Amino acid sequence: MKDILDFIINFSAVLWEAMPFIVLGAVVAGILEEFLPQQAITKFLPKAVLPAVMIGAGLGLIFPMCECGILVVMRRLLRKGLPLSCCVAYMLAGPIINPVVMFSTGVAFWPHGIGPEVLGLRVGLGFVVAVITGLVVQQLWVKHGTALLHPVALPPPEPKFSLPLTDAPAARKPLSKRLGNISATALHDFVDITVFLILGSVLAAVAKLHITPDQTEQLSREQPFLAIPAMMGLAVLMCLCSEADAFVAASFTKMHLSAKTAFLVLGPMLDLKLLLMYTRVFRPKLIGVIVACVVLQVLVYCVAVHLVYQMNGWSGLPRGT
């Protein structure tokens, strides 16, 4: 019975924390759908892939959203013609490279004397992982095209024939009609994503019944080479909001900075609830590629960070001793 109640607390916490941001994302999606002309956003992007993907990865600075809300907005941007590579880069980096999360990361680690290091590593690695993954996705897009996307996320097809009245001025819609359309889109997106948010929250709550941060810390102490993968696994299971995860990471006072970085970079990009929510945007093949790309990069980069610290004799632990 106690386990059930603990499950309900964890489930409710993950769900209700994300809910307002899903609503916000859904309303933004509704407005985008109604007011943003098809392909308009692509006019502002460079033609070259790399700069475009890099801009996508930095979009969170202008449109700060958490990982739950960003998915809904990203899907609409995808339908509006934003290239898949840019969308993926925005989706992965946006929950890390945004003012709110950067501020909370700095605040969480400031008392430990490693605030600038953790913030720099989180933002830097988050950007690199998102851009590289975006470029990989671009290669897949060239090969497979729309077969990578869930039909709900597909941009509307071009008309099969040219029409004589295509350039006719758009008819002005009454406000009530516009509101109706916005609410229809917003409600549709809200339902579609929330169903999978709930299922993901259930999985996360079940996982949290059996795994505690203390167990992870203990495992890392006993098997130091497992510290980074263990923290990555914990990030996937805990389903924390990117605005709060830095405080949890900071509480692992005996854990090396490289393992904390792995937790902080991977968590906003991949967790149980996000994995289920991704199924409403991407086909399994693309999800597999994104997951593999993100996990491998985070692992490799964080091991590299660990080695750099080790070679230079830096402790990678909270200072103030």
Added chain:
Amino acid sequence: MAHDHHHHHGESARDYFVEQLLTIFVVGALGAVGILMYRDGKLGYILAAPFHLPVLIGGIAVLVLVAVRAVAVWQEAGQAHAHPHHEHGPDCNHDHGPAEKHGHPVHLHAHDHPHEHGPECDHDHGPAHAHADDQRHDHDHGADDHGHSHDLTWVFARMMVLFFPVALYLIGVPNSGFSQERISGMLGKEAALGVSVENVATGEGTVLSFNDLNEAAYDASKREALDGTVGILVGRFDRIADKEFRLYRLKMTCCAADTVPLKVRILTRSAVSGFNSGEWVKVKGEVRFVQPPGSAQFIPVIAVGDLADVQRTAALNEYE
């Protein structure tokens, strides 16, 4: 601007309205639960205070969306009802139903009026897309075209998932914080420091917070400021050894899922007894910072000279 328009969804307008009404009902209930949880104070068990207002606003926003949608569906139903049915002849080229899934008026007969497609319909006819009067095109929608099946089984399944948090609220949970077993798991096991307690400072003492003490452990200047002062700390009891226990409170940054325990070690001169695990206790003693064996880091400690300074007290909020 008339055009014939093929839809081969093979579903009825009735299914469409059932889906819409279920969505309005269940999503509306979800929004209402957000508002009620805010009103009842139940959010305090699962979310940090700064997140309570966003849930309220989110709940209200959902209800507004649902209300606007309900009006639109009502109008669609009226329009559908107003159109007389007609018999389909062999050359009548449209099916009834699925087009109406997309958040726009149901058309139950051949139509010669402009129409708009809603969110899921992948063949939007934007404002610039107009058809010549005699333009005619077909587009079939399989279930896959839309990314989900419109069949009612799928609709009911989704609604059941969405109803789950509503059902939890209806049966009155969550109605407390984490269980003691769960909290013990968060606290983890710690070895006794085994430090002897001598020459404990006495005095009135100032009220301390777990957060300040734990932050000071990492900051030499803060340690210096607090070290040797007399402080009072209220927290929950957890025994480590005869003359050593820890007080703890929980810290929630955003939600219960990110809860971490804040701990302060209490050292006494003589053995402590009579306190149960999890019991709320007030302690007065001298603040010290100690490095556990084999660690370069300091942890906050309160040294208690007189057991009379360890007392039961009224429970505070679980979270500091």
